[in-house]
Amino acid sequence: MKKIFLAVIAVITLVACNKEGASDANVHITGDVKGLSQGKLYLQRIQDSTLVILDSIVINGDSKFESHIKLESPEMLYLSLDRGQTNSIDNSLLFFAEPGNIKIETTLKSFFAAAKITGSKNHDLWMKFDSINKHFNEENLVLIEKRLKNEMKPNPVTTDSIEQAYQKLLKRKYRYTAHFAVTNANKEIAPYLALSEIADINTPYLDTIQKSMTPEVAKSKYGKMLNKYVKERKALEVQK
Template identity: 60%
Template sequence: MSKKIILLALICISLACCNEDKKENSNLHLTGNIEGLSQGKLYIQQVQDSSLVVLDSIMIKGDSKFDSYLNIESPEMLYLFLDRGQTNSIDNNLPFFAEPGEMHIETTLNSFFADAKITGSKNHDLYVEFTKMRSKFNEKSMDLVEKELENLKIKNKNNIDSISSEANKLTRKKYLYVANFASLHGDKEIAPFLALSEIADINIRYLDTIDSKMNPEVAKSKYGKMLKSYIEERKKSETKE
């Protein structure tokens, strides 16, 4: 047997052992299918210290199906990035609220973001529900921006003031919706996540309410601990002012 064959065999054994170790040490099995993708690279990313860090990379060669074994501290937002060899855009990056267990992502190459259907995570189901309402708020906000620009052109101050007042009311309504949504779902990690990502600058009493609604498991999660720490820092900062 030649040295090359022996070396190749050792590499295969080593890779097989690594894969088995990865499975044994994982608490999340992610499977998926990207219809239309025959060749490319996928990255599963996690936010660490405000930067995206790669947890796993997957080569696609001929088969559009993929799977990955991951270990996460607690349910959290991860990102499935598709390397198209082009500039990063919203249709290259797919956020999904990961939970330990079995999860599945089904989407297409042509509409990677829009066609995505993600199953296996109660947190992600709630995130989808939330984003639908957030889209409605964003659409209303864009309508107001367009109206404001039109009135700026004709210098109609009365209308501009009215639109500005309406925009402020819409923002308050959106913040209250997020705070209420998070408070209602204190048994899921999406509650502290939304508090931190969507309404971090809201009146501190609303954050306190969300914090008080979290169950013990959520309070000990990654986002639960981050929210508690953030509230403490804000209170210290506001006391000094």
């Protein structure tokens, strides 16, 4: 599901810092990483198949931080924590940034899990979507476990049963995601979900999401990407 989206915009590579001038900024991020007395925070975006640093923030004694950047339209950003010598995997926050004031509160101990992000309507919708999507992911993990156990002692009946359950789960997830995107087509999360979660869904569903977007969303980063992607999909289907 996500492989197509990753192929489009996300072979992640770290590149040099490119700070935006504060006078040019339209996104104002303030936050607090409780328990962090020393380290570095990186604000990053995916651009041209690379992970680009928009801002780097040195933490030295004060756990509070701020960053001021310019975005042409709302998009998913990453706030990453450099803990120094600590090899924690809990080092990155994904959040939907948009022009305005955004507040990020979290802790050093649970950088990702304890994060609370306010000030972005797109992020609020992302969290609402993610709360349901987690259930689909949990059901999928159960099926993966059953599939692995069945592979140790193959049973054709069980294999068919697992595959049928997986296909039903996939249809439920896709329909829910498509419905969520169409319902919220006035926000940039709509084309983002179409690309990141259901890029391989049948073209008519993507076409419906595309046509549901408001003019403003259609002109956004993800709106343009969805328009291009649907056009390419349709062209390929005509060739077959």
